[in-house]
Amino acid sequence: MQALLSISKKIDALNELIGQAVGWALLVAVLICSGNALVRYGFNNSSNGWLEIQWYLFAAVFLLGAPYTLRRNEHVRIDVITGRFSQRTQVWIDLFGFLLFLLPVTALILYLGVPYAWHSIQNQEMSSNAGGLIVWPAKLLIPVGFLLLLLQGFSEIIKRIGFLRGLLEASAFEKQVVTPEDEIAAIKEANQIQ
Structure with a gap:
């Protein structure tokens, strides 16, 4: 189980890194939207x-932010219902949801998305719009995401x-609540380091 927990930490770190990078996108x-609007109307x-x-x-x-959101436990949930149960029951509900819904749906979309993106890459698919871009990078985002x-x-x-086996604290997957004061303190700390 320790090896699996180690793999889990690596997956978390990967999606955390990608999620933070995607914030820049x-x-x-x-900026592009604003610039385009200014040029179009001006x-x-x-x-x-x-x-x-x-x-x-x-x-x-x-697509690349969804795993980051899941990792931070910020995804859409049914807390109104599950909040009434014990933490252990909530974890069982999470497991049920992941196994019955998340994994099958993501596996199906991945299964269908790979040939969809591959076909676009092979054909060097271009947008049908005048002045449009190549399409395959956007289609490749589907299986990657x-x-x-x-x-x-x-x-x-x-x-x-x-957690259920007593090897992990719930803080490893609980939603990390950050107050505005915490965010301001983090920004000040980051500015002092630079």
Whole structure:
């Protein structure tokens, strides 16, 4: 079980790193969106390529951010119902949900997404819009995102089993509540280091 917990930590670290990096993609998407709007309305000029890069970036944020969200336990839940149960029962509900819903759905989308992306890569698929971009990078995000989500699902299952066996504290998978004061203190600390 210790080997599985070690693998779980590595999966968590990978998705944490990717999730933080993908936050920058959101900033870039907002800047491109704003710049495109200024150019379009200010100079009556634009390109479909700029619109498409925006949705590529938003797709990256969504697909690569989902495993990060699951890792931080920030995903959509039924806390209104499960909050009434003991922590142990909540963990069993999580395990049931991961095994019955998350893993099968992510595996199915991964199974269907790989040939979908591969076909686009082989054909060097281009957008049908004038001035559009190549399409395969966006389609490749689907299997990559769902592979990372599948891995994170396995990590969450390992952590829940570790908790049930008494090998892990619940803090390893509980939602990390950060107050605004904590965020401000972290920013101040980061600025002092630099």
